[in-house]
Amino acid sequence: MKSYQKLEKRFGRLLALREAAGVLHWDASTMMPEGGSSAEARSEQLAALGTVCHDILEDSETSDLLDDAEGLNDLNIWQAANLREMRHMWVHATAVTSDLVEALSKASMRCETKWRSARAESDFNGIKPMLAEVLKLVKESAAAKSEALACSPYEALMDEYTPGLRQDIVDPIFSDIEAFLPDFLKAVLDKQAAAPQPIIPKGPFPEAQQRELGHLLMGTLGFDFSQGRLDISLHPFSGGTPDDLRITTRYDEEDFTSGLMGILHETGHALYEKNLPKDWRRQPVGEARGMDVHESQSLLIEMQACRSKEFLTYAAPLMKQAFKRDGPEWQVDNLYQIYTTVEPGLIRVDADEVTYPAHVILRYNIERALIADDMTLADLPDAWNDGMERLLGLTPPDHATGCMQDIHWFDGAWGYFPSYSLGAMTAAQFFDAALEANPDILLAIAQGNFTPLYSWLTENIHSQGSLLETPELIKRATGKELDAGIFKRHLETRYLT
Amino acid sequence: MKSYQKLEKRFGRLLALREAAGVLHWDASTMMPEGGSSAEARSEQLAALGTVCHDILEDSETSDLLDDAEGLNDLNIWQAANLREMRHMWVHATAVTSDLVEALSKASMRCETKWRSARAESDFNGIKPMLAEVLKLVKESAAAKSEALACSPYEALMDEYTPGLRQDIVDPIFSDIEAFLPDFLKAVLDKQAAAPQPIIPKGPFPEAQQRELGHLLMGTLGFDFSQGRLDISLHPFSGGTPDDLRITTRYDEEDFTSGLMGILHETGHALYEKNLPKDWRRQPVGEARGMDVHESQSLLIEMQACRSKEFLTYAAPLMKQAFKRDGPEWQVDNLYQIYTTVEPGLIRVDADEVTYPAHVILRYNIERALIADDMTLADLPDAWNDGMERLLGLTPPDHATGCMQDIHWFDGAWGYFPSYSLGAMTAAQFFDAALEANPDILLAIAQGNFTPLYSWLTENIHSQGSLLETPELIKRATGKELDAGIFKRHLETRYLT
Numbered sequence A, B: 001m002k003s004y005q006k007l008e009k010r011f012g013r014l015l016a017l018r019e020a021a022g023v024l025h026w027d028a029s030t031m032m033p034e035g036g037s038s039a040e041a042r043s044e045q046l047a048a049l050g051t052v053c054h055d056i057l058e059d060s061e062t063s064d065l066l067d068d069a070e071g072l073n074d075l076n077i078w079q080a081a082n083l084r085e086m087r088h089m090w091v092h093a094t095a096v097t098s099d100l101v102e103a104l105s106k107a108s109m110r111c112e113t114k115w116r117s118a119r120a121e122s123d124f125n126g127i128k129p130m131l132a133e134v135l136k137l138v139k140e141s142a143a144a145k146s147e148a149l150a151c152s153p154y155e156a157l158m159d160e161y162t163p164g165l166r167q168d169i170v171d172p173i174f175s176d177i178e179a180f181l182p183d184f185l186k187a188v189l190d191k192q193a194a195a196p197q198p199i200i201p202k203g204p205f206p207e208a209q210q211r212e213l214g215h216l217l218m219g220t221l222g223f224d225f226s227q228g229r230l231d232i233s234l235h236p237f238s239g240g241t242p243d244d245l246r247i248t249t250r251y252d253e254e255d256f257t258s259g260l261m262g263i264l265h266e267t268g269h270a271l272y273e274k275n276l277p278k279d280w281r282r283q284p285v286g287e288a289r290g291m292d293v294h295e296s297q298s299l300l301i302e303m304q305a306c307r308s309k310e311f312l313t314y315a316a317p318l319m320k321q322a323f324k325r326d327g328p329e330w331q332v333d334n335l336y337q338i339y340t341t342v343e344p345g346l347i348r349v350d351a352d353e354v355t356y357p358a359h360v361i362l363r364y365n366i367e368r369a370l371i372a373d374d375m376t377l378a379d380l381p382d383a384w385n386d387g388m389e390r391l392l393g394l395t396p397p398d399h400a401t402g403c404m405q406d407i408h409w410f411d412g413a414w415g416y417f418p419s420y421s422l423g424a425m426t427a428a429q430f431f432d433a434a435l436e437a438n439p440d441i442l443l444a445i446a447q448g449n450f451t452p453l454y455s456w457l458t459e460n461i462h463s464q465g466s467l468l469e470t471p472e473l474i475k476r477a478t479g480k481e482l483d484a485g486i487f488k489r490h491l492e493t494r495y496l497t
Helices: A002-030 A038-058 A060-069 A077-094 A098-120 A124-149 A153-161 A167-194 A207-221 A257-274 A291-306 A309-323 A332-339 A356-371 A377-392 A418-437 A441-446 A451-460 A470-478 A484-496 B002-030 B038-058 B060-069 B077-094 B098-120 B124-149 B153-161 B167-194 B207-221 B257-274 B291-306 B309-323 B332-339 B356-371 B377-392 B418-437 B441-446 B451-460 B470-478 B484-496
Strands: A228-232 A238-241 A244-249 B228-232 B238-241 B244-249
Touching (some): A002 A038, A002 B002, A038 A060, A153 A167, A207 A309, A257 A291, A291 A451, A291 A470, A356 A377, A418 A451, A418 A470, A418 A484, B002 B077, B002 B238, B038 B098, B153 B356, B167 B356, B257 B291, B291 B470, B356 B377, B356 B418, B418 B451, B418 B470
Parallel strands (some): B228 B244
C-alpha cells in the first residue's frame, strides 16, 4: 500500500497547486487591474504553476509508484478508481514533451491575443497563419496522445475534457440530432409564429436589483454565501473550490432575463463542485467527472429546472418584487414564453436549447475534418457558411459572426465543443430519471424547494465524483446508456405540446 | 555563464510561485468567504506552494549551480548581487530540515488560532504550552541557521526579515533611543498639556466618502489604479506585485484620521514595490531590500511626508470637500495638532511615532532574552509589565492589552519587531537626505506634487532593489551609516519647537 499512499500525497499536492491556479484565474477575470503588465505577470505565475504540476507527473518516481500501485490487489473500489484517474492524468502529461506543451501554450496565447483584434475586423486571413501554427501543434499533441491512449487523434483531444469520450459514442447521437432538427425546428417556428408574441419587460433593471434577485434565487437553489461568492466578469464562469465557490456573471440593464439564467446556470456548476465526495477532496477520484457531466449539471439547472413553468411560478413574484414592477409581462405564462423562445441565430452563446446542437455539430464536423487532414484552414470559412446554411438556414454576413466567433480554436481548445451538447442530452436524461424516481420534484421546485432534486443529484451524480467512468455513471443513474431520444422527447414536450 | 543563466531561470520560477502565494494571501484577507472549510483549503494550497518552493532551493542541482556560478569571474555587479541574494535564500532554506519547517509551520498555525480566543480571554496560561512549542521550534531553527550564517541565533532570526541585520547595529541605536526617550517624552507631554487641545472632527464619516478621499490622495502620491487596487481587510497590508499593487485598509466611520493615514502608509509600501528595477523582475536582486527598508518607505510617506504641515495644507481642503464639512476643526494647524498628538498607550499598533520605539525596544529585549535562554516564558508577563512601567509609565490591566497583544510571537515571527523602529529611523535619515538634495520637496508636497520626493526615492532607494546590502544602501543614499541622531532631531523639531 505504501506506493499508493505516496501517490495520494503526491496527487494531493498537485491538485492543491491546480486549485491555486484556479484562484489566480478567478482573480484575473474579476479583480485584477487591467493596466500595465499585470496580465503578463499573471501568465508568468500560471506558467510556473503549470511547470511544477507537469514536473510532478513527469517525475520518474511518479511513474514507478504508478507501476507499483497497479500491482496491488488490496485497493478498495475508490482507491482503484483513484489510481485509474491518476494514470489518466499521467498519460496525458507524459505523452507529449515539455517542449511541445510550452510551444502550444505560447502559440495559443499569441493567437488568442491576435484573435481579439482580428475578430473585431473579421480578418480571417490575418489570423490564419497563427491559427495554422496552433492547429499544427494541436495535431502533434493529438498524434502523440492517440498512441498513448489507443484512440484516434481527435478522440485524444476530446479525452482531455471528457475522459473516455470516443467517436462511436458521439457520431450516432449527433447524426440522430442532425436528422431530427430541420423538421422539428420548422414545426416549432411555425407554432411560435401562429401564437401571440410575448410581452418583453422594459428596462432599465438596475444592476443592484439584478444582483439581489440573483443572490436570492441562488440561495433558493442551495448556494451558501458563507462558502462562495458572485462577482462580475466579461465571460461568466464557475470557479473556486468545493469549499469556496466563485461564480461570475455580467449584467445587462436593459434585459435581466439572460443574465439571471446565466447565474442559475453557473450555480448548477457550483453546486456540483460543492457536493463532490469530501473524503476524496484533492484526489483525482474526488474531482468532477468531466466537462460533459459538468455541463449536464449546469444545463439541468438552467434548461430543465429553471426554464420550467414550475420554477417560473415560484420566481415570477420575486422578479416583480426585486424590480418593483407589475403588469401582464410578469405573468408566468408570458415569462415562460420568453424563456422558451426559439430563434435561429448566428451566435452559439446566444442560442436557445433547440438550435444549440446545430452550432455544436457544425463545429464538431469541422474540427474533426481539420484534425484528420480531410480539410485545410483555407476551406474553413466556406465550410462554416455552408454548414450554417444547411443546419439553420442562415448565412453569416462576416467571419466575426461566422467562423471567428468562438475563442476555442484560437486558444488551442480543440475537441471541447461536443461536451456542450452531450451535456445537454445527459441533463435531459438525468432530469427524466430524477422525475421518475421522485415525481414530486417539480412540485417542490414550484414552491422554491430544490431539496428533492438535489437529493437525487447528490446521491446519483455528485457524491460519485470520478468513481465511475461517464458511460457507467449515466447507466447506473438512469438505467440506460446515453440516449438522444430523451432529449428529443424533452424538446417535443416543451416546444410542440 | 551557463550555470548563472540556469539559476536565473530557476529563481525566476521560484519567485513567480511566491507571487502566486501572495495573490492567495491577498484573496484570503479580502475576498475569501469565511464559512466552511475555505481557510483550511487555502492553507493546503499555500502549503503545497511552500513545499514546491522549498524543493526548488533544496534540489541538489541548485546547490551545484550556485557553487559553479560563484566561481565565475565575468558576472556584472547586478548579476553578482543576484547570486549573493540567491545564496542567501538558499542558506535560509537549507539550514533547516523540511521536517522542522513543517513542524514550525503547523505549531505556529495551531498556536495562532488558539491565540485568537485566548487573547480575548487574556488567558496567558491557556496559550503558554502552545507558545512554548513554537518557541522551542523557533530556537531549533535559529540554532541551525546561526551556524550556517555565522551569527548568533537571535541574529539568524532577524536575518530572515532584514538580511544582514546584527546586534552590533541594533544595540547601540536602541540604547541611544532608550536613554533619550524618558526625558524627551516628558517634555513633549508637558508642552502638549500647556497648549489648547485640538478640536476633533465629529463623525460619522461614511465609508464611501473615506474611500473616495483615500483614492484621491493615493493618486496624488502616484498610485495608478489601472495597476492596483484598494480593498478592505481586518489587518491593513500591502500585497500584490510591482505591476499589480494591492493595498488594504479598514474604515472607522467615527474617525477618519487614522484610516486615512493607514492608506497613505500602505501606499508608501506599494510605491516602493512599483519602482523596483524592472529589468530584474522576479529575480532576488530585483526584490525589495528587506523589512526595515520596506518599513522606511511606508513610514517616510506616513510620518515624514504626510503628517507634515505641508501635506496637511494640501489635504485639508480635500478633506472638507470629501466630507462636505467646514469649521475650525478643518484648519491646517488643528489637523496638524491631531496628527502629531503624543500619548503613551498600551497598544503598539495605536502608538504615535514618539512612543512607538518604546514598544519595539520592550519586545526586542524580551525576545532576545527568550531566544538566548536568559528568561523563560513563565517570566514573560512580569517582564512585559515591568518594561511597560519603566519605558512608558503604564501597567497593562490584563494580558490582552499586555504581552498577548501582538500576533508575531504566537505566529512564529520572532526577530521581526526591530525592523519597525529601524525603519522609522531609516525613514528620517532618507527624508533628511532627500530634503538636503532638493530643498523644494516639501514645497511641492504642499501643492500635492510628490514627483520631486519620488524622483529622489526612486533613484536612491527603489531602483536599487537588492543590489546593495542595507548598510551600504543607506550610506550611499545619505552619506553616512544609520544614525539615530537624525531621528531624534526630527522628533525634537516636530514636537518641541
